[in-house]
Amino acid sequence: MRYSIAYVLLFCLFWGIKSLSAQISIPSPFPMAIHTDVDSSLIRQLKVREIKVFRSNSAADKTSEQQYTQRFDIHGRLLSMKGCYFRDNDVCADKSDFKYYYRPDGQISEIISQYFAQGKLIYDSISFDYNAGKLYIIYDFSTVINESSPDTTHGFSRIEYDSIHHVITHIRQEYPDMSHNREAYKLDSAGRILSAIYTNEKGITVLGWKIKYNSLGKIIDYQTIENQEQDFREHNEYDKKGNNIRSLQYDGQDTLMTTIIRKYDAKNRLIDDYRETLGQAVGTVFQYRYDKQGKVSELIGTQADKTPVFRHKYFYLENGLPEHEEFYDRDTEPRYYLRYSYQYY
Numbered sequence: 001m002r003y004s005i006a007y008v009l010l011f012c013l014f015w016g017i018k019s020l021s022a023q024i025s026i027p028s029p030f031p032m033a034i035h036t037d038v039d040s041s042l043i044r045q046l047k048v049r050e051i052k053v054f055r056s057n058s059a060a061d062k063t064s065e066q067q068y069t070q071r072f073d074i075h076g077r078l079l080s081m082k083g084c085y086f087r088d089n090d091v092c093a094d095k096s097d098f099k100y101y102y103r104p105d106g107q108i109s110e111i112i113s114q115y116f117a118q119g120k121l122i123y124d125s126i127s128f129d130y131n132a133g134k135l136y137i138i139y140d141f142s143t144v145i146n147e148s149s150p151d152t153t154h155g156f157s158r159i160e161y162d163s164i165h166h167v168i169t170h171i172r173q174e175y176p177d178m179s180h181n182r183e184a185y186k187l188d189s190a191g192r193i194l195s196a197i198y199t200n201e202k203g204i205t206v207l208g209w210k211i212k213y214n215s216l217g218k219i220i221d222y223q224t225i226e227n228q229e230q231d232f233r234e235h236n237e238y239d240k241k242g243n244n245i246r247s248l249q250y251d252g253q254d255t256l257m258t259t260i261i262r263k264y265d266a267k268n269r270l271i272d273d274y275r276e277t278l279g280q281a282v283g284t285v286f287q288y289r290y291d292k293q294g295k296v297s298e299l300i301g302t303q304a305d306k307t308p309v310f311r312h313k314y315f316y317l318e319n320g321l322p323e324h325e326e327f328y329d330r331d332t333e334p335r336y337y338l339r340y341s342y343q344y345y
Contacts, residue, residue: 048343049345107130112125124140126139140156157170158171179200181200193211208224209223231252299314322340
C-alpha cells in the first residue's frame with residue numbers, strides 16, 4: 001500500500017494539481033469503501049473536527065459492524081483516519097490507523113500507518129522532501145510487525161521536473177532487493193500527459209499509456225500498453241457542453257468490450273448511465289436522482305429489462321453534510337445502513 005499512496009500523490013502532481021496536501025486521496029482503511037466521501041470544501045467551510053461513519057445491518061441496530069473515523073485540523077487538512085471491524089463480543093478486529101503530518105507551509109511531510117493486509121499487520125512510514133516548494137523525494141519504510149522474522153522493505157522515489165515545473169520523470173529505488181524502475185512522461189504545452197513509459201531495472205519498457213485530448217482539453221482517447229502491446233483502450237465522445245455522453249472500451253485485441261452511454265439533465269447533471277458488456281445478455285442502467293440542494297439523493301441500478309439490481313438512498317443535513325445512507329439489493333428491505341456523526345471546532 002505504501003507505493004500506491006506515493007503513486008497517487010505523484011499522479012496528482014502529473015495532472016497539474018497546485019495544492020498537493022489539499023488533494024491527497026488515501027485508500028480507505030476498509031478493503032471496500034463503505035461511505036460517501038464528504039466534500040472537502042464543506043469540511044473547511046464548516047470547520048469540521050471529526051467525522052465518524054457507522055455501518056449497521058438495520059436502522060434500529062445501534063451496534064456497528066464497521067466504524068470509520070476521520071479527524072481534521074482547523075484548516076480542513078486530514079490529520080488521521082481510523083477503521084475498525086467489529087467481531088464477536090464487540091471486539092474491534094482488523095484495525096487500521098493512518099496519521100498525517102504537515103510542514104509549516106502546509107505541505108504534507110509524513111504519513112504513518114498501521115493496517116491489516118492479507119491477515120498480516122503492516123507498519124508503513126512515508127516521508128516527503130521538497131526543493132523550492134516542489135516535491136522532490138519520497139522515502140518509505142514498511143515491515144510486517146506480527147511475524148517472528150519481520151519482512152522489512154524500504155526505498156525512495158525521486159521526482160524530476162522540466163523548466164516550467166512539470167513532472168517529467170519519476171525514479172524509484174527499492175531495498176533490500178536493489179530493484180529500481182523509471183517512469184518518463186511526455187507533456188504538451190499545457191502540462192497534460194500525452195504519453196508515459198515505465199521501464200524496469202534492466203531498462204526494458206514494460207508498461208505505458210497514451211492520451212489524446214480534444215480542443216476543450218477533454219480526454220478523447222486513452223490507451224494502456226503492456227509489453228509493447230495494447231492492453232486497454234477507451235474512446236470518449238462529448239456533447240457541446242463538454243459532457244461525456246459515450247465511452248467505448250476495447251481489450252488488447254481491440255475488440256469492443258463495453259459500451260457506456262450517458263444522459264444529462266438541463267443542469268448538466270448525470271441522470272442515466274447505461275453499460276453494455278460483451279457476453280452479457282442485457283446491459284445495466286444506473287439512474288441518478290437529486291434533491292433540492294442538487295446532491296445525489298438516490299442511485300438506482302437496473303438491468304435493461306427493468307429487473308432491479310440495487311438501490312442506494314442518500315440523506316443530508318441542512319448544512320449539506322451526509323446524515324445517513326440506505327443500501328438495498330433486489331429486496332425491499334435495506335441490506336445495511338450508514339450513519340454519520342460530526343464534531344466541529
